[in-house]
Amino acid sequence: xxxxxxxxxxxxxxxxxxxxxxxxxxxxxxxxxxxxxxxxxxxxxxxxxxxxxxxxxxxxxxxxxxxxxxxxxxxxxxxxxxxxxxxxxxxxxxxxxxxxxxxxxxxxxxxxxxxxxxxxxxxxxxxxxxxxxxxxxxxxxxxxxxxxxxxxxxxxxxxxxxxxxxxxxxxxxxxxxxxxxxxxxxxxxxxxxxxxxxxxxxxxxxxxxxxxxxxxxxxxxxxxxxxxxxxxxxxxxxxxxxxxxxxxxxxxxxxxxxxxxxxxxxxxxxxxxxxxxxxxxxxxxxxxxxxxxxxxxxxxxxxxxxxxxxxxxxxxxxxxxxxxxxxxxxxxxxxxxxxxxxxxxxxxxxxxxxxxxxxxxxxxxxxxxxxxxxxxxxxxxxxxxxxxxxxxxxxxxxxxxxxxxxxxxxxxxxxxxxxxxxxxxxxxxxxxxxxxxx
Amino acid sequence: xxxxxxxxxxxxxxxxxxxxxxxxxxxxxxxxxxxxxxxxxxxxxxxxxxxxxxxxxxxxxxxxxxxxxxxxxxxxxxxxxxxxxxxxxxxxxxxxxxxxxxxxxxxxxxxxxxxxxxxxxxxxxxxxxxxxxxxxxxxxxxxxxxxxxxxxxxxxxxxxxxxxxxxxxxxxxxxxxxxxxxxxxxxxxxxxxxxxxxxxxxxxxxxxxxxxxxxxxxxxxxxxxxxxxxxxxxxxxxxxxxxxxxxxxxxxxxxxxxxxxxxxxxxxxxxxxxxxxxxxxxxxxxxxxxxxxxxxxxxxxxxxxxxxxxxxxxxxxxxxxxxxxxxxxxxxxxxxxxxxxxxxxxxxxxxxxxxxxxxxxxxxxxxxxxxxxxxxxxxxxxxxxxxxxxxxxxxxxxxxxxxx
Numbered sequence: 001x002x003x004x005x006x007x008x009x010x011x012x013x014x015x016x017x018x019x020x021x022x023x024x025x026x027x028x029x030x031x032x033x034x035x036x037x038x039x040x041x042x043x044x045x046x047x048x049x050x051x052x053x054x055x056x057x058x059x060x061x062x063x064x065x066x067x068x069x070x071x072x073x074x075x076x077x078x079x080x081x082x083x084x085x086x087x088x089x090x091x092x093x094x095x096x097x098x099x100x101x102x103x104x105x106x107x108x109x110x111x112x113x114x115x116x117x118x119x120x121x122x123x124x125x126x127x128x129x130x131x132x133x134x135x136x137x138x139x140x141x142x143x144x145x146x147x148x149x150x151x152x153x154x155x156x157x158x159x160x161x162x163x164x165x166x167x168x169x170x171x172x173x174x175x176x177x178x179x180x181x182x183x184x185x186x187x188x189x190x191x192x193x194x195x196x197x198x199x200x201x202x203x204x205x206x207x208x209x210x211x212x213x214x215x216x217x218x219x220x221x222x223x224x225x226x227x228x229x230x231x232x233x234x235x236x237x238x239x240x241x242x243x244x245x246x247x248x249x250x251x252x253x254x255x256x257x258x259x260x261x262x263x264x265x266x267x268x269x270x271x272x273x274x275x276x277x278x279x280x281x282x283x284x285x286x287x288x289x290x291x292x293x294x295x296x297x298x299x300x301x302x303x304x305x306x307x308x309x310x311x312x313x314x315x316x317x318x319x320x321x322x323x324x325x326x327x328x329x330x331x332x333x334x335x336x337x338x339x340x341x342x343x344x345x346x347x348x349x350x351x352x353x354x355x356x357x358x359x360x361x362x363x364x365x366x367x368x369x370x371x372x373x374x375x376x377x378x379x380x381x382x383x384x385x386x387x388x389x390x391x392x393x394x395x396x397x398x399x400x401x402x403x404x405x406x407x408x409x410x411x412x413x414x415x416x417x418x419x420x421x422x423x424x425x426x427x428x429x430x431x432x433x434x435x436x437x438x
Numbered sequence: 439x440x441x442x443x444x445x446x447x448x449x450x451x452x453x454x455x456x457x458x459x460x461x462x463x464x465x466x467x468x469x470x471x472x473x474x475x476x477x478x479x480x481x482x483x484x485x486x487x488x489x490x491x492x493x494x495x496x497x498x499x500x501x502x503x504x505x506x507x508x509x510x511x512x513x514x515x516x517x518x519x520x521x522x523x524x525x526x527x528x529x530x531x532x533x534x535x536x537x538x539x540x541x542x543x544x545x546x547x548x549x550x551x552x553x554x555x556x557x558x559x560x561x562x563x564x565x566x567x568x569x570x571x572x573x574x575x576x577x578x579x580x581x582x583x584x585x586x587x588x589x590x591x592x593x594x595x596x597x598x599x600x601x602x603x604x605x606x607x608x609x610x611x612x613x614x615x616x617x618x619x620x621x622x623x624x625x626x627x628x629x630x631x632x633x634x635x636x637x638x639x640x641x642x643x644x645x646x647x648x649x650x651x652x653x654x655x656x657x658x659x660x661x662x663x664x665x666x667x668x669x670x671x672x673x674x675x676x677x678x679x680x681x682x683x684x685x686x687x688x689x690x691x692x693x694x695x696x697x698x699x700x701x702x703x704x705x706x707x708x709x710x711x712x713x714x715x716x717x718x719x720x721x722x723x724x725x726x727x728x729x730x731x732x733x734x735x736x737x738x739x740x741x742x743x744x745x746x747x748x749x750x751x752x753x754x755x756x757x758x759x760x761x762x763x764x765x766x767x768x769x770x771x772x773x774x775x776x777x778x779x780x781x782x783x784x785x786x787x788x789x790x791x792x793x794x795x796x797x798x799x800x801x802x803x804x805x806x807x808x809x810x811x812x813x814x815x816x817x818x819x820x821x822x823x824x825x826x827x828x829x830x831x832x833x834x835x836x837x838x839x840x841x842x
Binding site: 239 | 590644
């Protein structure tokens with residue numbers, strides 16, 4: 001039956017090529033626009049560490065001695081961060097701070113460049129499933145002994161060493177020689193979740209959260225000696241002395257913890273709260289009642305990582321798809337009612353209303369399929385346009401299998417939805433009246 | 439032209455009429471709001487920086503040894519001044535549309551109780567005030583003795599120049615000359631008022647704080663190094679900047695040139711607003727596609743109606759209706775449907791605007807967008823229906839005698 005309906009639908013579509021083309025174009029344009037924006041949304045709002053993100057948490061305390069703020073600072077002062085980290089109460093924990101520093105490689109003849117560096121601790125790599133190409137990360141012992149070792153990104157390895165195994169070679173970071181002990185495989189988390197902070201000050205312009213990870217990773221304490229005075233500071237509650245960042249009234253260190261079970265999460269929440277209370281008792285904190293510990297995904301939501309322009313584009317695209325749908329409903333109605341005579345004959349020969357309804361829907365679905373194919377091409381074109389935009393996430397944008405299937409599903413669903421009303425109308429026509437006018 | 443028969447005919451096609459009207463309504467809502475968004479974006483890109491953008495460029499160095507800032511300043515300032523075409527070169531901590539380097543909260547009392555907002559401090563060395571080309575509206579220009587050394591951030595006690603907008607915010611309706619404000623231990627006294635000076639990055643408090651800037655004269659030193667303001671004849675500026683960037687390799691081999699920040703102020707401005715322009719472009723594209731789809735819908739349905747009514751048209755023609763009558767019938771019909779859609783669309787437009795206001799920092803949709811949007815849709819409807827209506831008018835009266 002379906003085959004026969006498809007044959008009928010094809011004949012009917014061929015009969016009025018202009019009307020068919022109009023409908024297919026309307027569906028294709030609507031699907032192309034909405035799938036382009038939906039794909040970007042899907043890529044930007046996805047889970048950066050599927051399967052693991054539920055075990056990662058971001059403790060927050062409020063070290064500001066001033067009047068209580070609505071939210072604690074997005075990152076911590078050094079003392080609080082170090083205390084939480086060195087307590088080792090979580091399954092894994094790491095401190096994170098970023099900086100830029102001058103990088104040269106004695107064995108490579110390239111002009112010095114400014115590299116983005118991440119100061120962190122040994123747990124960073126296993127905690128965030130960071131993939132290694134050569135070598136591996138440093139040990140907890142290296143953190144303590146302030147070893148002069150570094151892990152570099154695959155991009156930097158390609159640039160300096162043409163992708164060869166550079167473990168054991170030396171980088172000069174500012175004025176210190178650091179030994180390379182690991183090279184990462186290409187790693188491009190979306191967003192760069194471990195450094196997300198300050199989203200609520202960005203006025204929705206959060207594209208920078210989707211930048212590339214740093215080129216150089218160093219043990220935290222080593223980096224403070226190597227790049228003293230060069231660390232990026234989130235903010236200060238009073239004017240700081242940049243030479244003594246460890247004691248400065250500034251927040252600049254993020255802490256991440258991994259807690260593998262629910263009981264551990266509860267225990268750690270208590271631990272952070274107790275720590276704040278203890279610091280308040282010591283007089284170092286003024287507020288201890290607002291310690292928080294969002295999970296990774298909660299933290300991303302709190303920072304509204306998806307740029308507001310992207311959300312706006314998605315809304316626009318779906319409003320547009322809706323208009324295209326109305327358009328298609330109108331055109332399908334015209335098309336089906338024009339065949340009133342034909343439908344009348346079928347009904348008179350014994351076809352049920354359901355059969356006519358099904359036949360009309362098959363025709364609508366076929367239009368959806370054609371529109372989906374056109375929509376796919378337009379989506380690919382749209383994504384190509386997005387890739388050419390000067391935004392941090394441009395290189396991330398691609399159509400994955402899931403979105404490929406969604407494109408057709410959405411196109412057919414949209415056209416079937418558009419087809420229901422006209423098909424219903426067509427199936428309800430009284431056959432006698434139509435036969436009379438033939 | 440009688441409207442009554444048209445309405446009666448439309449009542450027979452209630453569903454199709456409603457669909458087209460709904461499509462028009464949605465198009466009207468999206469059209470008005472998208473246009474409003476475009477105008478907003480474009481307005482944002484029109485920020486008056488207050489400086490001679492076409493004559494200025496910035497050079498930014500990184501990666502040098504902070505302890506050698508004084509030496510770096512000396513080499514760069516003298517080195518850049520020798521480049522042909524350079525009119526002046528001065529040290530400054532930040533430039534409009536560049537990276538911000540002097541953001542701090544201020545208070546209008548020494549105890550730090552009366553918060554005045556978060557402002558941006560332009561800390562400029564000798565020559566920078568003149569080079570920037572800022573327009574002084576009250577007070578005097580900085581005197582040579584007022585460029586003081588900086589221990590940290592800004593001089594401890596300095597005469598400063600504030601923008602008119604900031605002065606009006608801090609001391610509404612009062613002459614700001616001689617007024618004082620503080621940041622921690624640092625004390626400032628207003629010596630002049632500037633017409634405009636935009637902060638490097640949009641203010642945290644939204645577009646109204648974009649001009650909350652303060653100019654502080656200071657002596658280049660370890661705390662004021664690495665960013666330099668070049669002034670040249672606008673026609674020669676790109677060449678001068680190219681030469682200056684190339685010269686940095688020999689003047690300051692110990693530092694790394696920050697390529698992204700070492701641009702003409704014009705290019706920095708362009709980069710700064712690129713995302714807004716891209717978004718405006720996308721919105722224009724959406725509007726064009728929207729109008730096209732709507733027009734196609736009208737064409738499709740009108741064509742169907744014309745074909746369906748061939749016999750009636752033939753009868754009307756046989757009974758004496760002219761081609762003009764038939765043409766006007768379809769035009770009026772379209773006008774009525776579009777008008778219905780617009781009436782609903784205006785309500786939708788306001789609803790959509792309320793939604794956007796909640797999620798984005800958007801003002802209320804000005805009323806005059808509605809008649810403009812309505813006019814656009816009326817014109818679109820008439821253009822779209824013209825083809826089918828002309829075909830209808832061409833139906834010969836003899837059709838009436840056939841196949842009845």
